Amino acid sequence: MTEFEHLVQLSGITKTFIDGGQQHKVLDTLDLIIPKGQTIALTGASGSGKSTLLNLIAGFERPDSVADSSSTSNHHQSSGTLTLLDQDTTHWQDKQWSRFRQESLGVVFQQFNLLTPLNVNDNIAFPLRLNGQDWNPWCDHLADALGLTELLNRHVESLSGGQQQRVAIARALAHKPPLILADEPTGNLDQTASLEVMQLLCELAAEHQTSILMVTHSLECANFMQRRWHLNKGKINE
Ligand SMILES: Nc1ncnc2c1ncn2[C@@H]1O[C@H](COP(=O)(O)OP(=O)(O)OP(=O)(O)O)[C@@H](O)[C@H]1O
Numbered sequence: 273m274t275e276f277e278h279l280v281q282l283s284g285i286t287k288t289f290i291d292g293g294q295q296h297k298v299l300d301t302l303d304l305i306i307p308k309g310q311t312i313a314l315t316g317a318s319g320s321g322k323s324t325l326l327n328l329i330a331g332f333e334r335p336d337s338v339a340d341s342s343s344t345s346n347h348h349q350s351s352g353t354l355t356l357l358d359q360d361t362t363h364w365q366d367k368q369w370s371r372f373r374q375e376s377l378g379v380v381f382q383q384f385n386l387l388t389p390l391n392v393n394d395n396i397a398f399p400l401r402l403n404g405q406d407w408n409p410w411c412d413h414l415a416d417a418l419g420l421t422e423l424l425n426r427h428v429e430s431l432s433g434g435q436q437q438r439v440a441i442a443r444a445l446a447h448k449p450p451l452i453l454a455d456e457p458t459g460n461l462d463q464t465a466s467l468e469v470m471q472l473l474c475e476l477a478a479e480h481q482t483s484i485l486m487v488t489h490s491l492e493c494a495n496f497m498q499r500r501w502h503l504n505k506g507k508i509n510e
Pocket residue numbers: 289290291296298316317318319320321322323324325
């Protein structure tokens with residue numbers, strides 16, 4: 273992969289939802305940069321927009337668009353700029369978003385989105401196979417560290433919530449992407465398993481300069497990250 277200056281950069285991004293006829297501005301002309309290799313804990317009250325921010329960076333949501341005042345036609349432009357790997361995403365089509373997610377992103381979201389017809393092994397190896405790779409010693413290490421070695425042949429739908437969460441974490445880390453977005457990745461895990469997950473994330477970040485943006489309500493988990501961001505009224509405070 274080519275070198276880049278900023279992994280993620282948001283400039284003046286606004287996101288508004290309309291609910292019951294009322295506009296609700298969740299992100300308000302937000303500016304932020306996630307440099308390569310930085311690990312960040314994201315906190316904020318329920319409903320402050322943490323998941324929305326992760327969804328925007330992953331391309332599952334789009335920023336608001338505003339009427340283009342410089343144009344006489346009915347053109348709209350994005351409320352701000354979202355730059356990923358030094359590329360402006362404003363005009364990215366689905367194909368470019370898919371490629372970014374496939375090659376450069378690992379996500380652990382609240383819904384694990386596991387591939388239910390497949391077993392644990394195939395779920396973990398899925399991002400690797402999309403990138404033309406196969407199961408490798410790093411996958412063995414992930415399975416071991418996450419307590420999944422005995423479960424590799426099990427269908428994911430037969431697993432408990434905590435086991436499914438660990439599969440989702442292994443899948444996000446399998447292809448060693450430069451960016452991990454995690455939304456309460458240890459929400460279903462006990463304290464011992466949570467600490468093991470945090471150690472694994474830190475190991476990946478330290479060895480491969482992986483950047484991590486992790487939503488957490490746990491101070492203990494937040495302390496594993498290098499920086500702490502707090503989202504309030506559509507803005508980030510550090
Ligand atoms: N698709 C949507 N349509 C309408 N409103 C939405 C949508 N997605 C999110 N919202 C609203 O945006 C606000 C921020 O939601 P979001 O899920 O990003 O918050 P959060 O900080 O992740 O909350 P939590 O900690 O409870 O998960 C909430 O008021 C939510 O109701």
